[in-house]
Amino acid sequence: MWKEYLFPASVEEAVAMLAQWDGRARLIAGGTDLVLEFNEGKREADCLVDITRIPELKEITQQGDTITVGAAVTFRQLDDSLLIRQRATVLAEAAHTVGSRQIRNVATLGGNVVSALPAADGSLGLRALGAEAEVADIQGRRWLPLEELFESPGQSKIDASAQVLTALRFKALSSREGSAYERLARRRALALPILACGTAVGLSDDGRTFQWARVSLGPVAPVCFCAHCTEEFLIGAEVSPETMARAGEIALSESNPRSSLLRACKEYRQEMIKVLVRRGLERAVAKCQAPLSAE
Amino acid sequence: MNKKTYPLTVTLNGQKVTAEIDPSDMLAYVLRDKLGLTGTKIGCDEGECGACTVILDGQAVDSCILPAMKADGCEVMTVEGLAKGGELDPLQQAFIDKGAVQCGYCTPGLLMSARALLDENPHPSEQEIKDAVAGNLCRCTGYTKIIEAIKKVAR
Numbered sequence: 001m002w003k004e005y006l007f008p009a010s011v012e013e014a015v016a017m018l019a020q021w022d023g024r025a026r027l028i029a030g031g032t033d034l035v036l037e038f039n040e041g042k043r044e045a046d047c048l049v050d051i052t053r054i055p056e057l058k059e060i061t062q063q064g065d066t067i068t069v070g071a072a073v074t075f076r077q078l079d080d081s082l083l084i085r086q087r088a089t090v091l092a093e094a095a096h097t098v099g100s101r102q103i104r105n106v107a108t109l110g111g112n113v114v115s116a117l118p119a120a121d122g123s124l125g126l127r128a129l130g131a132e133a134e135v136a137d138i139q140g141r142r143w144l145p146l147e148e149l150f151e152s153p154g155q156s157k158i159d160a161s162a163q164v165l166t167a168l169r170f171k172a173l174s175s176r177e178g179s180a181y182e183r184l185a186r187r188r189a190l191a192l193p194i195l196a197c198g199t200a201v202g203l204s205d206d207g208r209t210f211q212w213a214r215v216s217l218g219p220v221a222p223v224c225f226c227a228h229c230t231e232e233f234l235i236g237a238e239v240s241p242e243t244m245a246r247a248g249e250i251a252l253s254e255s256n257p258r259s260s261l262l263r264a265c266k267e268y269r270q271e272m273i274k275v276l277v278r279r280g281l282e283r284a285v286a287k288c289q290a291p292l293s294a295e
Numbered sequence: 296m297n298k299k300t301y302p303l304t305v306t307l308n309g310q311k312v313t314a315e316i317d318p319s320d321m322l323a324y325v326l327r328d329k330l331g332l333t334g335t336k337i338g339c340d341e342g343e344c345g346a347c348t349v350i351l352d353g354q355a356v357d358s359c360i361l362p363a364m365k366a367d368g369c370e371v372m373t374v375e376g377l378a379k380g381g382e383l384d385p386l387q388q389a390f391i392d393k394g395a396v397q398c399g400y401c402t403p404g405l406l407m408s409a410r411a412l413l414d415e416n417p418h419p420s421e422q423e424i425k426d427a428v429a430g431n432l433c434r435c436t437g438y439t440k441i442i443e444a445i446k447k448v449a450r
Contacts, residue, residue, distance in 0.1 A: 031362060032342055048318075099342075101430050102348055105354040
C-alpha cells in the first residue's frame, strides 16, 4: 500500500508531483475502483496523488455549444446537473446507473474513463456524445478523441503515474437532437451491466430522417465500443420502426460479446443488442421531438 | 520499514478530533479502531453492502473504501452523531417503531443513507427513498419496513 498521500492544488502541481516520484506515484480520483484494485494486489504505488481537490477538475461548464466536464466531477454531479440532463441526457442516464448513491457521491467520470472497462457507463455515455478528452503531462495539455484512450480491458493508454486526464468535452445536443442510455443488469444498483447501450441522434428539420447517429455498446468488445456500421446505416435513413430494428441487427453483426459466468452468455447478449439498440434509438428520437424546457 | 503517520483532522459528529493515521488507512477503520466509534460496521469491505455508510460533508459515502485522507479537514457524521441530548433521531425512533431492525448490522449504514437523503430532500418520493438506500443491503427485513420507517419521517 501507499506510504504518502498528496493533494495537489492544480493540474500543474499534480503533474509535477508525479514527475518527482518518477513512476512510483499514481493518480487517484474517487478511488472506488482503484482502492479495490490495491486491496486485491493488482496495483502498487508508493504515493497517491489525489486530484479531487483541484477546483477546475470539479466543474461542469458550457461555452457556446460545448459542454466541458472536469475529470473529477462525480456521477452524482452529472446525475443532478440540469445542463447534462437536458443537453447530454445519455450521460446523465448513464451516471444514474453507476453503483449506488454512496458510490456515485465519490466515483468520478475521469476515473471511469481511466479504469477502461469495456462496459464503463460513463465512457459509453461519453462515446455516444462523441466526446474528446484532455490529457496533461509534463509537456503540457492536449485534446484527444476519447476512443484513443482505451488500450485493453482495464488498461487505459493514459499512464496514471505520469499523466492526468483533466476534462471531457462534447457538443451540447440541440432541440433536433436527442440521446438515451439503455442498460440491462441483474439488479438496478451495484451491478455491472449485462449489456449497456448509449444512443445519440440528430434528425432532419422535418423530423423524418436521421442526419447522424452514434451508438455505443458494452461489453461487446475488449474496449468501450462504437457501432460505426450502424451509425453509417442510419445517416439519411427514414425514422421508422423498421429502420431502428434494422439498426439493431447491424449493431449485432459488428459486435462480439463474450459469455460471462457472472452475468450472461454470449447468445443472450447478442439477442439483447438488438433490443437495446432499438429501444435506445426510439427513446433518443422521442427526445428530439420533446421541446426543451427553459435553460 | 518506517511508516510515516499523518495527523488526520476531522470534525466528527460536530467535534474537532485528530488521529495519527497511516496514509493508506480507510476511513471506516480509522473511525472504529483509532477513534473508538464502532457504530460504523464493516461488512463486505468493498463498497457493495453499505454497512459502513457515513456522511462526509453532507453526502453518504462507503467509508470502507474511502481513503481516510479524503476526509482530512472535512465533516464526518456517523451513527453515533444522530441522537442529540439523549433523544433519538426521528429516523432511529421510526426504525424501532416500524420494526425495521432485525439483526441490526445494516442499520447504522441505512440510517446514515436515509439521514443524508432527508437532510437534502425532506420530502422524498418512495422511488427517491429506494434509490437512496439501494446501496445498503439488508438480509433480514426484505426492506419493506425500512422503507416504511423512512417514509414515516419523510412525510
